[in-house]
Each structure stands twice: as structure tokens, then as C-alpha cells.
Amino acid sequence: QVEQRRYALGSALFSLGMSAPNPIRSIRGIHQAAQALSDQSGDTVYVSIRHFNGVHYIVRTDGRFPIRTYAANVGETVPFLNTYSGIVLLAAMGAKAEARELSRWERDRNEMWGAQDPEVHLAQLKGALHQARTEGYVYGANFYVPTIAGVAIPVPPRSGPPYVAVSISAVESRLPLERVASLRAQMEVTARRIASFAD
Secondary structure, rough: OOOOHHHOOOHHHHHHHHHOOOOOOOOOHHHHHHHHHHHOOOEEEEEEEOOOOOEEEEEEEEOOOOOOOOOOOOOOOOEEHOHHHHHHOOOOOOHHHHHHHHHHHHOOOHHHOOOOOOOHHHHHHHHHHHHHHHOOOOEEOOOOOOEEEEEEEEEOOOOOOOOOEEEEEEEEHHHHHHHHHHHHHHHHHHHHHHHHOOO
């Protein structure tokens, strides 16, 4: 309690946060699963976790293809609608969460999209959310960084909506729609492996 009988957050909040259980039981195991997918696909693989109003990247691995697509860095937190992983996790959170994120989309919009028509881009994102809800994955190009395509799926949770996602990122020419079906099958195997390392 501070002056004038008001209350404020104190230092004990930090201790409380540190005592919260970590849902990730083995980051090494997740990294190995992601690297196996990179080795198989040849591309960059990301693993991210839901974090407040976005996704937090915890793993990035590289494949053999020489052109790397570093759309995000490990340790970076990105708004839901600025990333394929965010879209697939947001779609599982329900209509209320979707509406909230869409209402703040223009504020969070990545500066790289400045040249893209906002209405067209917003329609793309709504279409991606619909795809994630109905098909269980999202695929697209130029949602986050121009000329880069991605595909993302949720990691199956023990209970409740998914909070971890795995995605593959590549230059647009390397990730055509025809390749997505085979990649998705590989990603589902990886997602099940990752689920064994997350509570």
C-alpha cells in the first residue's frame, strides 16, 4: 500500500512470477525435434510459444538450403497477426481473441507492409485465420516479410487451446502450395515430438 491508501505492484510480484511452473520441460529436446525437421525439409524451422498478446520465439534451426529466411529471432516476441505461428495459435483462442487482435492490427502492423494495400492485407489475414480454424494449419506468402512464405501448425496440447506452434519459413519460390502437403505431414510428426517436451 502506498500513499493515499492506494495499492501498487511490489517486488514480490517478481518472486511470484519466478515460482510459476515452466510449461517447457526440455528446450534441448524441442531443439533436436526442430533440427530434425530442418534436416528433412532443408529449410528454417521455428518453434514459438504463446505469450500475452503475441508469440515468443524459443527455437530456430536451419536446413541445408543456402538462402536462410530469418523472419524472427530467438527471444523475440511478435504480435499474433505478424507471424504464421501467431495466426495459427490465435485461431484456436476463439472469436473474442480474434476480434481483439484484429481491432489492434493496424497499430501493430509491420512497417515492411507499408507498400501493401491495408484492406487487401487485412483480408489475407482474415482468410488465414479461417484456414487455421477449419484446416488446422496456415500457409501463405508475404504475411510477415515480403518474398518469404511460411506454413505453421499448432503443437497438440495436453488440455485447452494450443500454446506452442512449429513453422517452416522459406523464400516464396521454394515453398509453393504443391509442397505444403508433404511438409505438413513432416511437421505433424515434429509437433507430436515437441508435445512430449511441453506440459
